[in-house]
Amino acid sequence: MSRPYFIPEQALVDPVTINPEICVGCNLCVYVCPADLFLPNPQKTREPIVMYPGECWFEGSCVDICPEPGAIVLNRPLASRVNWRPKSECRNYSP
Amino acid sequence: MEKEIGRNTTPDISGTMQWPYPIEWNRTEVIDTDVLVLGGGASGCFAAMGAASKGARVVLLEKAATYSSGAMGSGCDHWEMAATNPCSRVTPEELTDAMIRGHRGYNNGISHYIECREGYDRLLDLERFRGKIRDTDDEFKGADFRDDATKFLFAYDYTNRFTLRVWGRTFKPAMYRGAKQMRVRLIDRTMAAGLLTEGGRMGARVTGAVAVNGRTGKFVVCRAKATVLCMSRPTRLWLFVPGATGISEFRPPDCTGDGHAMGWRAGVEFTMLEKSVRAEWSGLRSFPPYSTGNNHNTWYACTMVDAEGREIPWVDRDGRVLATVAERYRPAPGQRFFLKGGGEPDFPLYEFEGPETIAVEEAVKRGYKLPFFADLGAMPEIERRVIWGMMIGNEGKTRVPVLQAYTEAGFDPTRDILQSYGDGWRSGQFLPQERQFFGIPGGVVNDWNLKTNLDGLYAAGDVLFASDCVGHAAATGHYAGRHAADYASRIDMAELNPEQVESEQARLYEPLKRDHGVSWQAVNVAITRIMQNYCGAVKSDDLLSEGLRALDDLRKHEAAALYARNPHDLLRVQEVLNILTNAELVMQSCLARKASSRQLQFTRLDHPQMDPPEWHKFVTVRRQSDGVKTGALSIDYYGDLPDNYERHNADYIKESTP
Numbered sequence: 001m002s003r004p005y006f007i008p009e010q011a012l013v014d015p016v017t018i019n020p021e022i023c024v025g026c027n028l029c030v031y032v033c034p035a036d037l038f039l040p041n042p043q044k045t046r047e048p049i050v051m052y053p054g055e056c057w058f059e060g061s062c063v064d065i066c067p068e069p070g071a072i073v074l075n076r077p078l079a080s081r082v083n084w085r086p087k088s089e090c091r092n093y094s095p
Numbered sequence: 096m097e098k099e100i101g102r103n104t105t106p107d108i109s110g111t112m113q114w115p116y117p118i119e120w121n122r123t124e125v126i127d128t129d130v131l132v133l134g135g136g137a138s139g140c141f142a143a144m145g146a147a148s149k150g151a152r153v154v155l156l157e158k159a160a161t162y163s164s165g166a167m168g169s170g171c172d173h174w175e176m177a178a179t180n181p182c183s184r185v186t187p188e189e190l191t192d193a194m195i196r197g198h199r200g201y202n203n204g205i206s207h208y209i210e211c212r213e214g215y216d217r218l219l220d221l222e223r224f225r226g227k228i229r230d231t232d233d234e235f236k237g238a239d240f241r242d243d244a245t246k247f248l249f250a251y252d253y254t255n256r257f258t259l260r261v262w263g264r265t266f267k268p269a270m271y272r273g274a275k276q277m278r279v280r281l282i283d284r285t286m287a288a289g290l291l292t293e294g295g296r297m298g299a300r301v302t303g304a305v306a307v308n309g310r311t312g313k314f315v316v317c318r319a320k321a322t323v324l325c326m327s328r329p330t331r332l333w334l335f336v337p338g339a340t341g342i343s344e345f346r347p348p349d350c351t352g353d354g355h356a357m358g359w360r361a362g363v364e365f366t367m368l369e370k371s372v373r374a375e376w377s378g379l380r381s382f383p384p385y386s387t388g389n390n391h392n393t394w395y396a397c398t399m400v401d402a403e404g405r406e407i408p409w410v411d412r413d414g415r416v417l418a419t420v421a422e423r424y425r426p427a428p429g430q431r432f433f434l435k436g437g438g439e440p441d442f443p444l445y446e447f448e449g450p451e452t453i454a455v456e457e458a459v460k461r462g463y464k465l466p467f468f469a470d471l472g473a474m475p476e477i478e479r480r481v482i483w484g485m486m487i488g489n490e491g492k493t494r495v496p497v498l499q500a501y502t503e504a505g506f507d508p509t510r511d512i513l514q515s516y517g518d519g520w521r522s523g524q525f526l527p528q529e530r531q532f533f534g535i536p537g538g539v540v541n542d543w544n545l546k547t548n549l550d551g552l553y554a555a556g557d558v559l560f561a562s563d564c565v566g567h568a569a570a571t572g573h574y575a576g577r578h579a580a581d582y583a584s585r586i587d588m589a590e591l592n593p594e595q596v597e598s599e600q601a602r603l604y605e606p607l608k609r610d611h612g613v614s615w616q617a618v619n620v621a622i623t624r625i626m627q628n629y630c631g632a633v634k635s636d637d638l639l640s641e642g643l644r645a646l647d648d649l650r651k652h653e654a655a656a657l658y659a660r661n662p663h664d665l666l667r668v669q670e671v672l673n674i675l676t677n678a679e680l681v682m683q684s685c686l687a688r689k690a691s692s693r694q695l696q697f698t699r700l701d702h703p704q705m706d707p708p709e710w711h712k713f714v715t716v717r718r719q720s721d722g723v724k725t726g727a728l729s730i731d732y733y734g735d736l737p738d739n740y741e742r743h744n745a746d747y748i749k750e751s752t753p
Contacts (some may be wrong), residue, residue, distance in 0.1 A: 004114040004312070004661040012338035012379070032163040034349045035341055036284065036309060036663060039115050052663065056341040057348050058383060059169040060495025064264075067333040074495050077339060079379045082387050084506055089474060090404030 006039075012052035013077045016062060023047035023073040027060035029072055038062075047071075106747045114661045120312030120604065122194035128154040128280070129583040130576065131319035133287040133304055133354060136165020137565050138572035139325035140270035140554025141217060145576025146323070147277035151583055153576075154317060155279055156306050158286040158666070159349045160480040162271045166327060166346045166557065167565045171263030172393050172490040173250045174228075174566045175436040178211040182242045182249070182256040186434050186591050187211035190257060191736055193432075193447050197439045198535055198695040200711065200730040201367060203561035205543055207437075208736045209574050216751065217569040218259065224276070226269030227262035234485070238477045239421060248481065251395060251449065254423040255432040260481065263565070264489045287353065288603050290322065290361040290512045290552070294621060295595030297364035297720050300550035302589040305599045307669065312607075312662035314600050318591055320583035323575050324363075324547070324554040324745040326354030328538060328562065329677040333371070333530040335619045336378045344377050354558040356673035358539060358682045362715040366550040367537030367560045368684035370695040372441070373632070374525040375533055380430065381516075381523020385490055386497045388469030388513035390452060393486045393493065395435060398473040399452050400512060401463040406473065412448040413683045420475055423450045425699060437563060439746060440534055442693070468512035528631030535561045537684065540715055540728065543743045546582075547574035548717065551589075553579040560713075577747065609658035615671040618654055622671075622678050625649065630682055635700040639686045646679050655694050680716070687725040 015037075016029075025045040032036040035055035038048040060074045087093055130146040132139050135157030143155045157164055176194075178187040191208040218228050229246035230236075240249045240260070248260035254382055275566060287306045293299040301322050321493065326580035329352030330344040341348040359365070385393040399407040409417040411427040415623050425435050426449075433449030443449075452458075459465060471479045487493045506513070545553050555575035557569035566636040628644025656676060659665035690710035691699045713728040735737065741748060 004118055006112060006114065006661050006663070010338065012336070013342075013395045015341075034157065034159040034161055034164050034168055034347045036366075037341075042115055054338050054340050055348055055667075056339075057492070058342060058496055059347065059492045060499070061163050063495045063499070064169070065163075074500065076496055076500060077342065077379060080342075080382045080386070082382060082501075082516075084468075084511045086503075086510050087400070087404055087468075087470060087512045088510070090400070090402065090512075093404030 004054055006051060009054055012080050013056060014075050015053050015056035015058060016050055017073045017075060018047045018050070019071055022066075022068050024068055024071070026067060028035045028065045028067065032065050034061065035057075073082045113379040116310040116662070119308065120314065120607070120662070123314045123316060123600070124320065125316045126154055127318045127588065128152050129320050130579045131303060131317045131322045132156070132325055132576070133167070133322065134325035135161035135281065135283070135324065136327070136556065136568065138568035139165070139168050139323075140274050141569045141572030142323045142555050142576035142579070143274050143279040144220070144277050144735075145573035146580040147279055149577055149580035149584070151580035153279045154319070155274065155281050156285050156304070156315070156317070157281065157283050158309065158353075160283045161274065161281045163267055164349055165267070166265045166350055166673070167263060167491055167568075168347065169264070169491040170494060171266065171488045171565045172260065172486040173436065174214065174259045174261045174263075175564050176207070176211045176257060176566055177218060177259050178257050179215040180218075180247065180259065181245060182247060184255045188737060189431070193434055194437050196451050197434060197444045198561070201370070201561070201694050202263060202642065203559060204731065204733040204736060205541060206559050206567060206571045207742055208547070210570045212740060213570040213574060214566040217566070217573060218261070218680065220273065221266055221269045224269040224273040226265045228259065229505075235477060238481070239424065239528045240481065244278075246287055251435045251444055252423065252426060254426055254435050257432075258436055260484070262489050262492060263491075266565075282315070285315055287326075288669055289599045290356065290357050291591055291595055291599070292549070293589050293592070295592035297718060298549065300589060301361065301552040304357075305596065307603055307662070307665060309662050309666040312665060314592070315494050315605070316596055318588060320588055321551050321553060321579035323433055323579050324539065324552065324558045325556050325572060326350070326352065327557045328352055328532045328536055329355050329674070329681070330531070330725055331619055331623070331674050332622050332681060333528070334374055334377050334680050335623045337616045337620055339379055340616065343382070344535065345375070351558070351670040352677050353670065353673045353675060354554075355538065355680060355753070356676035358547070358558075358719055359676055362549060362718050364540045364715050364726070365537060365551065365560070365680060365684065366540050366713040366715045367695065367716070368681050368716070369688045369697050370529040370537055371681070372696050373527055374529045374531045374535050376523055377531060377570060380525065383492050383496065385487070385493050388467070388515040390469065390601055391438070392525065393490050394469060394482055396420070396450065397482060398470045399467050399515065400470045400473070401458070401465070401467055402627075403464050405463060406470070407452045407458055407463060407467060409450055409452050410449050412445055419451055420478060435488040435662055439693060441696070464508070467515045469515060470512045471508040472512070478712060479508060517746070528627040530626075534690060535563060538562060540713070543733070543739050544578040545571060546578065551582065556700060603669060606657045606659040606665060609656065610660050612656035612658040613653045615657055615664070615668045618649065619659060619671050619674060621653060622646070622675055623648055626678055626681075630685060633698045633700050634685050636686060637701070639682050643679065643682050646675060646682065683716050683723050684714070687716050
């Protein structure tokens with residue numbers, strides 16, 4: 001068996017954005033992720049690496065457990081963005 | 096429309112990088128235990144706690160992190176069939192009977208009776224470990240769905256009160272704390288990969304399991320007196336999204352049906368795997384469950400409006416229009432109770448049919464304009480708040496991606512209407528050959544001990560045939576754990592078969608020999624193509640036999656060229672090999688039933704007659720050394736429910752009676 005290594009994955013989705021200014025590198029997101037899509041940063045206290053973005057389930061466990069608001073943001077897949085509008089814009093709407 | 100939220104700031108990585116975790120694939124850890132639990136979701140955690148409550152030493156192997164893993168790892172918003180809660184007006188016997196008859200017999204009488212009988216006990220366990228099951232903050236005081244004495248909140252049928260609204264986001268951490276407090280040894284990031292059997296023989300007593308760590312590659316050998324399978328149902332057989340694997344299916348990506356595959360290899364008996372349904376919500380073509388406007392499940396019984404803001408009528412089972420929101424939560428005149436969760440969603444039995452909006456086709460005929468929208472603003476304030484807030488805030492895929500994201504993007508539930516993209520439960524449109532296991536699918540056959548056909552092997556949760564939700568997983572988990580511990584207390588540890596351990600290690604590490612070849616994604620795509628072509632909406636012996644040949648060809652050629660560069664890849668490769676095994680299991684199950692069945696959503700071109708009476712039985716399949724063995728069990732093989740339950744659980748009944 002050769003030396004283990006990894007190559008960044010090409011994915012259709014860009015599930016999480018980590019703000020390195022806010023992230024304290026606690027790796028709680030690495031701990032909870034059901035798909036294990038992060039790798040801890042080799043430099044301690046720095047933000048984890050989003051290594052397997054395509055494996056994300058988009059449930060947001062990482063965001064939910066993050067102790068630093070805004071350090072990690074979930075980006076829903078483009079194709080599953082939904083539509084809403086004020087009811088008052090409906091033609092026959094009467095409150 | 097939703098706003099663009101953030102942009103990627105993943106650190107710049109060029110070329111390849113060295114693996115950050117210590118590599119241990121030259122290391123084997125051997126563990127001895129009384130009860131070994133495979134899988135740490137809801138059923139696995141409760142199996143571990145059930146076994147520990149009987150004094151057994153327990154080890155649990157979990158592929159992800161027990162704290163947050165499994166189908167309900169990130170939450171759940173309601174708990175079905177808690178028939179023994181003090182407010183329930185329906186008995187466990189009535190509810191199980193309704194579930195069995197609602198599915199025309201094709202249901203697991205044993206596991207659902209356990210769910211009805213013990214589900215509420217498991218909720219109390221969760222409360223003991225700081226899970227929230229009551230409205231202790233009095234947020235919903237005075238609501239129609241609240242019992243002020245117990246502070247329980249109910250969903251669906253407010254008259255009969257057997258389904259509870261719960262703060263399920265607190266549940267997985269509570270299970271984790273409970274297992275820890277009960278001294279269960281939790282081994283995370285370790286994928287159970289194969290069962291060990293006496294003498295290494297298929298069909299013999301199970302003596303433990305082997306596993307691989309997905310970060311370090313360490314090989315783990317567990318020797319156990321009893322083993323409990325607590326893994327998910329198979330996924331990604333017909334559906335796979337390359338580049339977005341994680342959303343290929345409804346259940347999370349760590350749920351791939353590894354238990355089915357290892358069981359099939361070891362000679363475990365399965366039933367009902369010929370049943371699959373047209374996909375309902377998966378992949379990029381659909382929206383995540385409960386993230387769009389609808390009036391089911393989390394969103395029951397939200398007001399729906401058409402594109403011009405006109406309300407779509409709600410009707411009872413007789414078509415009588417329900418004038419108020421409150422009536423949507425009540426049985427029809429003369430009806431004992433109605434079933435939503437746990438009921439048959441596609442062809443409900445009149446006896447248990449609950450309120451619904453009129454069908455989309457009917458609404459369009461009457462002049463309502465598409466698309467339709469959920470109108471939370473038209474709901475009474477307290478009903479709106481319990482859906483958009485409490486329920487959406489606790490369901491597994493809605494807290495962050497829906498409640499938080501939509502709110503930040505400006506969605507106002509009092510003012511905005513949210514579009515619906517499919518009728519009924521669906522949140523997308525699928526082709527007939529795009530199938531999945533959903534709503535009481537097939538799985539492992541069990542007896543009244545939740546034991547499989549193999550000695551030493553028990554099963555709980557989604558791996559069982561006709562499983563559905565978290566209450567079922569938790570209740571069957573605890574029950575299987577107790578019975579596994581009983582067995583372990585009566586039997587000696589078996590010797591492992593060294594040749595079997597060695598061949599399992601060689602099998603599991605084989606993809607590490609290559610760092611180039613065929614990717615696991617390519618093999619998964621190929622499996623879904625074969626399943627759609629040969630095991631799609633219609634089946635026949637000829638097509639299925641050709642499909643089995645295609646799967647075999649894939650296994651001998653492309654699957655033999657799968658590669659893994661690190662332990663993470665190795666787990667993904669092993670999952671896809673399990674998916675390939677599950678595809679074979681499903682094709683064999685389809686071959687075994689030589690009749691069409693409406694209830695099983697199983698259409699045979701070569702046996703077109705629907706539900707001939709001689710086929711009203713459970714058809715079973717299992718592997719033997721000389722091929723696949725098919726068999727049958729009568730549709731009511733489990734016998735009298737309370738009588739059998741009480742005979743198998745005298746000690747539990749005694750302990751839980753004050």
